[in-house]
Structures are given as C-alpha cells and as structure tokens.
Amino acid sequence: MKRNPTAIEVVAVALIDGAERILLQKRRADRQHGGLWEFPGGKVEAGESALSALIREIDEELGIVLAPDHLSRLAEAADLGGGLVISLYTCLAWQGEPRCLDAAAIGWFAPHELHALAMPPLDRPLAAALEKWLQGR
DSSP: OOOOTTOEEEEEEEEBOTTOOEEEEEOOTTSTTTTOEEOSEEEOOTTOOHHHHHHHHHHHHHOOBOOGGGEEEEEEEEOTTSSEEEEEEEESOOBSOOOOSSSSEEEEEOGGGGGGSOOOTTHHHHHHHHHHHHHTO
16 A cells, blocks of 8 residues: 555554453544554654554553564555554564553453444454454354
8 A cells, every 4th residue: 555655544453362352442432433442552653663552552541661673564544634543553462451441441352243333434344354364263
C-alpha cells in the first residue's frame, strides 16, 4: 500500500492468550468512536519507531510490558483518503496482567466473536485479517 506522507500513523496490538482469545478495549464515550471495541494502541509520535510507540502505548493503556521480539506485524488498514493508517501487530507473550487504564472496559474475545462487536471502521479489516491468521496457525 502506498502511504500518504502526511498520514497519521497508528499502531495496535492483538494480544492473544493461551486459549486464543483476543484482548480488545472499549473506547470511552467522550472520544471519537466512543463505545466501540478496538485493538489497543495509539499514535506513533515524531521520532518514534512503530515498535517503541506500541510498547509505550500498551504500557500506558494496559499496564503491561511488551518485548519487541514478541511482536509481529500482521496487517494494515487505511481510511479512504489515506490520512490515517493503522498497523496491527500480534503478541502471544507479555509481562504483567492487562488492566483497563485508559478505556471504558477491556475484554477477552474468541476470534469468531469479533464480527458481532461494534468496532471502528478500520478495526474491521484488521479483525478479519487476525481471524484468518489464527485459522491458519
């Protein structure tokens, strides 16, 4: 995918536990897409790599530590104008117990449950890519 050089780069993670459930967080009502379920993550700041941004964001949002060698880039989604690009990473191991620090709620979901959740538009293709990847494991 050709990137818009002025695009806002966002990174997100699919934390996958031993039962192959995926952690999602529910956006707070006062934010854009409030009340929708999404993969945790956030914006890449100037001078930050995608992995360092993801590690920072997940520490801030869930209070857990991710190691770069446990993160694998899976998929990317962009809005129609290319002004926002989200990269989804998978993670099968982390340090700590995820806590809801910056969202309305967090929850663990089986891959087949993702279709029924209300999600922001760019999270939908990421969820589909994740489900396909999990089926092929």
